[in-house]
Amino acid sequence: MDEVNFVIRSSFDQSYWVVAELANVSTSPRGHMYMELVEKSGNQIIAKARANLWSSRRGQIVAAFKDVTRQSIQTGMKLLLQLSVNFHNVYGLSFQVLDIDPAYSLGELERQKQETIKRLNEEGLLDFNKQYVLAPALQNIAIISSETAAGYQDFMNQLTSNKHGFTFNTQLFPALMQGEQAVASIIAALDASEQTKIDFDAVVIIRGGGSNLDLACFDDYTLNARLAQSYFPLLSGIGHERDQSVTDMIAHTRLKTPTAVAEFIINHNFEFENTIIGLFDQIFQTTRDRIDEEKYFMERSSRLIAEYSQSLIAAEEQILRQSGFDISKTSSVLLHKNGLDIFQKRDQIKYLSKRKTEKTDDQIKLTKNQLVRNIKTLFPLKESDLSEQEKELLKINLLIDNHKYKLNQLKQFIKLSNPQNILKKGFSISRQNGRAVTHISHLKTEEILETEFFDGRIESKIIKQKDNE
Amino acid sequence: MSKRITYDQALGELQDIVAEIEGEEISIDELSKKVKRAAELLKFCQNKLRQTEEDVNKILSQFDEK
Numbered sequence: 001m002d003e004v005n006f007v008i009r010s011s012f013d014q015s016y017w018v019v020a021e022l023a024n025v026s027t028s029p030r031g032h033m034y035m036e037l038v039e040k041s042g043n044q045i046i047a048k049a050r051a052n053l054w055s056s057r058r059g060q061i062v063a064a065f066k067d068v069t070r071q072s073i074q075t076g077m078k079l080l081l082q083l084s085v086n087f088h089n090v091y092g093l094s095f096q097v098l099d100i101d102p103a104y105s106l107g108e109l110e111r112q113k114q115e116t117i118k119r120l121n122e123e124g125l126l127d128f129n130k131q132y133v134l135a136p137a138l139q140n141i142a143i144i145s146s147e148t149a150a151g152y153q154d155f156m157n158q159l160t161s162n163k164h165g166f167t168f169n170t171q172l173f174p175a176l177m178q179g180e181q182a183v184a185s186i187i188a189a190l191d192a193s194e195q196t197k198i199d200f201d202a203v204v205i206i207r208g209g210g211s212n213l214d215l216a217c218f219d220d221y222t223l224n225a226r227l228a229q230s231y232f233p234l235l236s237g238i239g240h241e242r243d244q245s246v247t248d249m250i251a252h253t254r255l256k257t258p259t260a261v262a263e264f265i266i267n268h269n270f271e272f273e274n275t276i277i278g279l280f281d282q283i284f285q286t287t288r289d290r291i292d293e294e295k296y297f298m299e300r301s302s303r304l305i306a307e308y309s310q311s312l313i314a315a316e317e318q319i320l321r322q323s324g325f326d327i328s329k330t331s332s333v334l335l336h337k338n339g340l341d342i343f344q345k346r347d348q349i350k351y352l353s354k355r356k357t358e359k360t361d362d363q364i365k366l367t368k369n370q371l372v373r374n375i376k377t378l379f380p381l382k383e384s385d386l387s388e389q390e391k392e393l394l395k396i397n398l399l400i401d402n403h404k405y406k407l408n409q410l411k412q413f414i415k416l417s418n419p420q421n422i423l424k425k426g427f428s429i430s431r432q433n434g435r436a437v438t439h440i441s442h443l444k445t446e447e448i449l450e451t452e453f454f455d456g457r458i459e460s461k462i463i464k465q466k467d468n469e
Numbered sequence: 470m471s472k473r474i475t476y477d478q479a480l481g482e483l484q485d486i487v488a489e490i491e492g493e494e495i496s497i498d499e500l501s502k503k504v505k506r507a508a509e510l511l512k513f514c515q516n517k518l519r520q521t522e523e524d525v526n527k528i529l530s531q532f533d534e535k
Binding site: 288291294295305312 | 493507521529
């Protein structure tokens with residue numbers, strides 16, 4: 001054994017830089033790291049060896065590795081290792097890790113990442129999720145995260161305490177967000193989110209706060225191919241300021257932190273609310289304008305109708321006035337003309353009748369004169385004779401008048417002598433046996449006396465006689 | 470006036486009457502009838518407008534309260 005040991009020592013007396021894939025890694029309680037290194041041709045393992053990283057060196061090497069690659073040393077990684085060959089009489093042949101070159105791994109990771117991107121792009125998956133049009137308001141949200149992750153808490157706090165008072169229906173689909181199980185776990189969570197009956201508006205993939213380590217799973221082809229084809233728009237909040245994972249690239253919208261995802265959702269909804277408020281204002285304004293327009297039309301109509309009606313009436317009145325004027329003018333002209341005729345005719349008549357009258361008068365005069373003449377001829381009396389006759393006539397007239405007077409006096413006397421008239425004056429006639437009583441001596445007491453009054457007779461009995469003294 | 474008339478119908482009729490009166494196509498015999506009709510239509514339209522405005526304001530105020 002010592003000889004074997006010697007040969008090996010003398011043959012491999014220096015250290016060697018070796019490229020190998022880490023097939024397995026474990027850490028002992030004492031802090032040693034045990035690695036299983038393989039070399040592959042395709043999927044076929046063509047070489048296999050164990051390597052130990054002693055705790056004395058491990059701290060420094062791992063820290064440097066993390067510092068550069070921002071990854072833990074994990075299964076599946078390709079590493080450039082500085083190894084020395086050891087042979088132990090008890091444990092046999094092994095390699096001792098003296099150093100690991102992080103730059104190589106970083107380059108290798110980057111190469112893998114570029115390959116993944118290239119493949120996804122070729123398969124049309126890189127922009128696949130970006131084809132979704134986000135719902136106007138995001139309300140039902142699936143969350144893929146770790147329940148205990150600080151990022152998840154940040155996200156929920158930001159979302160629920162928004163100043164607009166928006167509420168959300170969130171559902172967490174828990175997953176491991178780092179380590180070797182992360183890819184399978186995240187895919188399982190996504191599957192679960194798609195199997196609910198909820199039509200999520202978005203699926204959010206968020207990862208804990210400040211740590212920028214172990215983001216390599218988000219460059220994984222399988223995971224990203226699946227995430228890209230999610231049923232829902234994918235919002236990512238896993239990255240860090242400095243870098244961008246493939247998941248960020250395939251996501252519908254990439255945000256830097258979980259908090260930023262929550263803000264994005266709130267702002268998106270706020271925009272929607274603003275749009276709605278804007279639309280409402282527009283409806284309000286348009287309605288107002290329309291009503292004002294109609295009101296104006298009504299006012300205008302009523303004014304127009306009033307104005308035009310009045311002017312129409314005024315116009316008709318003017319026509320009527322004109323007609324009235326025309327009638328009075330025409331008729332007065334007509335009247336005037338006729339009036340002239342009438343006056344002429346009247347004058348004519350006057351003139352003619354006057355002439356006629358005059359003519360007649362003349363004729364009468366003539367006839368009278370003739371008559372006088374004829375009478376004179378018939379009774380040729382002298383003027384004196386006439387007067388003598390006249391005197392005689394006068395005498396006779398006087399005589400007649402005298403007689404007339406006497407007759408009248410008689411008539412008057414007769415009238416006054418009528419007993420009836422005397423009776424009217426209050427006198428009465430007393431009769432006895434039909435004869436008028438003129439003296440009381442003819443009468444005796446107890447005899448019946450008949451007295452006649454103007455309007456009737458009475459019979460009385462004589463009671464006493466009295467002589468005139 | 471028929472209660473079944475819509476605002477648009479009333480408006481149309483009103484516009485016709487205004488046009489007729491404006492165009493002086495109306496005889497004096499018809500004028501008072503037309504003006505009376507126009508007044509009815511106007512009143513109807515204005516009432517409808519006022520009602521609509523009130524309704525709209527009511528709806529909007531409900532929204533504001535929210």
